[in-house]
Amino acid sequence: MKRFSFIQFICSCLIVSMILSGCTTMHRTELASQDSDHSQIVSESSKISSEQTQQESSKEETSKESSKESSKESSQSSSSKTTSSKPASKPQVSKPSEPETPSKEVSYPKSPKGLNTVYLTFDDGPTTMTPQVLDVLKEFGVKATFYVVSGSGSKYASYTKRAFDEGHEIAIHSACHDYKKIYSSKEAFFEDFTKTQNWIMEVTQNTTPTLQFRFPGGSSISKKWAAPSVMNDILYEASQMGAVHNDWNVSAGDATYPRPSKNQIVQNVLPMAMKLNEPVILMHDSKDNKNLCAALREIIPTMLEAGYTFDTISNIKNPAQHRIYSTSGKPVSGGGYVKRQFGA
Ligand SMILES: [Zn+2]
Numbered sequence: 180m181k182r183f184s185f186i187q188f189i190c191s192c193l194i195v196s197m198i199l200s201g202c203t204t205m206h207r208t209e210l211a212s213q214d215s216d217h218s219q220i221v222s223e224s225s226k227i228s229s230e231q232t233q234q235e236s237s238k239e240e241t242s243k244e245s246s247k248e249s250s251k252e253s254s255q256s257s258s259s260k261t262t263s264s265k266p267a268s269k270p271q272v273s274k275p276s277e278p279e280t281p282s283k284e285v286s287y288p289k290s291p292k293g294l295n296t297v298y299l300t301f302d303d304g305p306t307t308m309t310p311q312v313l314d315v316l317k318e319f320g321v322k323a324t325f326y327v328v329s330g331s332g333s334k335y336a337s338y339t340k341r342a343f344d345e346g347h348e349i350a351i352h353s354a355c356h357d358y359k360k361i362y363s364s365k366e367a368f369f370e371d372f373t374k375t376q377n378w379i380m381e382v383t384q385n386t387t388p389t390l391q392f393r394f395p396g397g398s399s400i401s402k403k404w405a406a407p408s409v410m411n412d413i414l415y416e417a418s419q420m421g422a423v424h425n426d427w428n429v430s431a432g433d434a435t436y437p438r439p440s441k442n443q444i445v446q447n448v449l450p451m452a453m454k455l456n457e458p459v460i461l462m463h464d465s466k467d468n469k470n471l472c473a474a475l476r477e478i479i480p481t482m483l484e485a486g487y488t489f490d491t492i493s494n495i496k497n498p499a500q501h502r503i504y505s506t507s508g509k510p511v512s513g514g515g516y517v518k519r520q521f522g523a
Pocket residue numbers: 302303352356395396
């Protein structure tokens with residue numbers, strides 16, 4: 180009985196120890212599997228959170244795209260609104276940007292940048308006024324044309340040289356500016372013309388003779404002084420030599436006495452000039468034209484703001500001529516005189 184009990188005791192101990200070690204192993208396994216589950220859970224949750232992040236960021240992108248689309252739509256609908264007469268189907272079209280442009284477009288309808296060019300022209304210099312005019316032109320960085328009088332201007336030749344050196348165009352006006360003498364005959368006219376042409380070459384040290392000129396008084400005023408046949412002879416001769424004359428289509432009205440105020444000059448110039456694609460503005464480089472520079476300081480920035488480019492007269496596309504001349508040598512209208520293009 181005692182032997183059996185001893186054996187039973189040993190077996191019981193073995194069984195108990197086996198059971199205990201089995202439970203420990205099972206527990207370890209359970210823990211390990213729990214850990215792996217947890218890590219899986221963590222990785223799953225991190226996957227989810229990263230997916231959520233991706234979803235959110237993709238949502239942002241989507242919202243960005245949709246906002247882009249909506250802005251596209253609004254711009255398309257606003258542009259279609261301006262180009263089409265159809266009523267807008269959606270009332271949410273943004274209107275705030277519309278009121279900014281019309282005032283300028285209404286005021287300056289022909290002034291898209293780069294398409295319109297203004298030609299400032301100064302007659303009768305050089306005088307003591309010339310350096311002041313040049314200073315204003317330099318201030319705004321614009322170019323102009325000086326139709327010079329070589330007789331009276333000879334003592335101010337250095338001003339003409341300065342104008343040339345600063346990129347302005349020097350063109351022929353006259354040597355004596357005496358209507359009676361100049362328009363007495365074709366020969367008298369071209370004698371005067373050639374004197375000024377040579378003077379310009381000498382003063383500017385430019386060996387190329389200019390062929391740009393302006394009739395003293397303008398081509399239309401010459402009918403008071405020149406016989407119809409003389410004027411047509413002059414025009415024909417000029418065309419044969421390739422000489423080009425420009426009158427003007429805008430006048431500053433600054434050759435009158437008393438000299439106009441700054442505001443008068445500005446009002447004479449801007450309303451008319453703003454209507455033209457190629458305004459050729461007549462001004463006078465006279466020593467007592469005291470309000471000229473103040474007027475230029477208003478006219479130039481206003482025209483720059485309106486989109487005009489300032490250039491020199493050789494670059495004009497359509498010369499501003501008060502007379503339309505037939506190169507056949509015959510007048511295009513009866514009586515020896517041709518039609519005025521602009522009505523000087
Ligand atoms: Zn003149």
